[in-house]
Amino acid sequence: MLSTTAHAGNTAAIPNDIPPGTTLAIGDPKTQRALELSGEIDKLPFKVKWANISGGPRTIEAFRANALDLGSVADIPPIHAVWTGLPVQIVAASFRKDAVNHPIYKLGIAPGAKIDTLADLRGKKIAYSPGQAQGALILRVLQKAGLTQKDVKLVEMPSTGDVYANALASKLVDAAPIAEAIQPRYLANYGPDGGKLISHELRDDPWYIYARQAVLDDPAKAAAVREYVKAWGRASRWIYEHPEEWAKGYYVQQQGLSPADSQFLIKSAGEPDLPPNWTDAIARQQQTIDLLAKETGKPAFKAEDLFDRRYETFAAQAVSNVARK
Structure with a gap:
């Protein structure tokens, strides 16, 4: 059986010298x-x-x-x-x-999803990637909004590239955490149709x-x-x-x-x-x-x-x- 306990750490001093070829x-x-x-x-x-x-x-x-x-x-x-x-x-x-004012992610909202605040996530479909920062952020967002997983529908999907943005555009999900690099492109492509970004105001x-x-x-x-x-x-x-x-x-x-x-x-x-x-x-x-x-x-x-x-x-x-x- 695999251990699910973190390693307690090293106590040995780190050597001063790095051997050639390391x-x-x-x-x-x-x-x-x-x-x-x-x-x-x-x-x-x-x-x-x-x-x-x-x-x-x-x-x-x-x-x-x-x-x-x-x-x-x-x-x-x-x-x-x-x-x-x-x-x-x-x-x-x-x-x-000033982490709250410089977040890595914002919540992307699909065109027509009618989400203006975190409380509006109730009953919505949300992109979710277990084992990644985006997935944990969604759990924090729900906690802040006073919601649980039972109050929304988490849709598991990878968070790589434009997957989340495309899922929003196709209305496969109503909300998804969108990384900085994709935010301008998402607004440019889907903003005219009602796509938007809202802040979660959490440290990420x-x-x-x-x-x-x-x-x-x-x-x-x-x-x-x-x-x-x-x-x-x-x-x-x-x-x-x-x-x-x-x-x-x-x-x-x-x-x-x-x-x-x-x-x-x-x-x-x-x-x-x-x-x-x-x-x-x-x-x-x-x-x-x-x-x-x-x-x-x-x-x-x-x-x-x-x-x-x-x-x-x-x-x-x-x-x-x-x-x-």
Whole structure:
């Protein structure tokens, strides 16, 4: 039987030196591009096998195949990994300052759905993706609206690409969480017919780097992870401080978005917050675990065990060191 208990964490000190030839397989396309644009990518003191993998399902699949060491995800995939018996731990955490005013998602409303407030979701069909951040957000939204799963119809579907937007357009669902990158396009395409976006006014900003436990148990790889966390922190700050370079080099050239859409995303993202202390983050993660456990029937576990706090200060320190130069 697979264990559904989070790993209690490592206590061994992270080695100072990274042995020659140490390699990490990393699925973090956004940071990869930031390191390329900033010129920092060749300064990493270990070898990297970059993988064009992001999001919970694909990352967990690659973890299980031992094809990936580190992944970049929101708050739900690490929880889901534990519940599927996959030992993982979070090694870096990022949030957004003024998070409520800089949400990652808004609720997309289908043309003609007659939803103006969260309370209007009663009796409606809502897109739902278990095991992903979008699914957990829907459960939080229902909780805020004083509704339960029995008060709505959750329609399970993957949240990749334009799936949710297309489901709204075809009226397969009445509401769905729509990510920033898709919001302008959804309004442009379906706004004239009555499609719209409404705010949920909840925090949906956690973003983590997490690793397979076996990676963190390997002293050489654990040391390389420390240096990647530092580079990730610097890259997060570089993105914020170089908006025009980021808009052109990532959103336009790599993601194929229009200049107007790229500017929308730059303004929407706000300033990153890389906390040097994870106590508040762990408390919020515990609330999420408890909510999901209640709503899905899965066993609750200690959020503390999901974080490898040996890495807690590295990202913030790396940003601070750059600021002092």
